[in-house]
Amino acid sequence: MCAKLEKQDTDKITYEGLLQGNKDWVAETLKEDPTFFARLSAGQAPPVLWIGCSDSRVPANQITNTMPGDIFVHRNIANVVTHTDMNLLSVLDYSVNVLKVKHIIVCGHYGCGGVNAALGDKQVGLIDNWLRNIKDVIRMHDREMQTIKDPVKRSNRLVELNAIEGAANVMSTSIVQNAWASGQELAVHAWVYSLETGLIKDLQVSASGPEDISPVFKMQAQK
Structure with a gap:
């Protein structure tokens, strides 16, 4: 696969x-x-949930050298994770409770247009409201x-x-x-x-149990 598409190449895509x-x-x-599609259509059991950016240059399977069926994917502008996003929460719930994924990876990418827009003060459109989530990250880490x-x-x-x-x-x-809390094997990474x-780049931020999260967010297990 070509590492970089020149403008004239993309113009030829019809x-x-x-x-x-x-x-x-x-x-x-x-x-x-010859049996690839027969096996693929039999069902999926991906061990990984990928939460990434919608950027067309960051396809999860290609950059990890994996095959269709290996990674369950959710993508949005600037790989934002917010507790009010029912789309993401539905994907997360299905991945954890039905597919039983073992790893959840939140992957950003350098040069992200959404992140750069959040750093500025120009209005882009409806997406400005979405990028507020990233501005909150700036506020949380303002000193740095x-x-x-x-x-x-x-x-x-x-x-x-x-x-x-x-x-x-x-x-x-x-x-x-x-x-x-139920003892399920599950790790989260950035x-x-x-x-x-x-x-x-592995940011060395991983968690595999409740002891790894802030006490303010810990919840009692369901009975």
């Missing part, structure tokens, strides 16, 4: 071309593995952010903090806490992907 690309992919896949003067480093650090806070928000949900190098 509606019909997408359908033909699908046919070509199916033919090539069946050539390599104020010390970073370089705009690129400031953006990169906010990308990291946004992923860290997102992972913390996942950990504090009743969904994850109830899973831990990562950042670099578009420039293709490498993932």
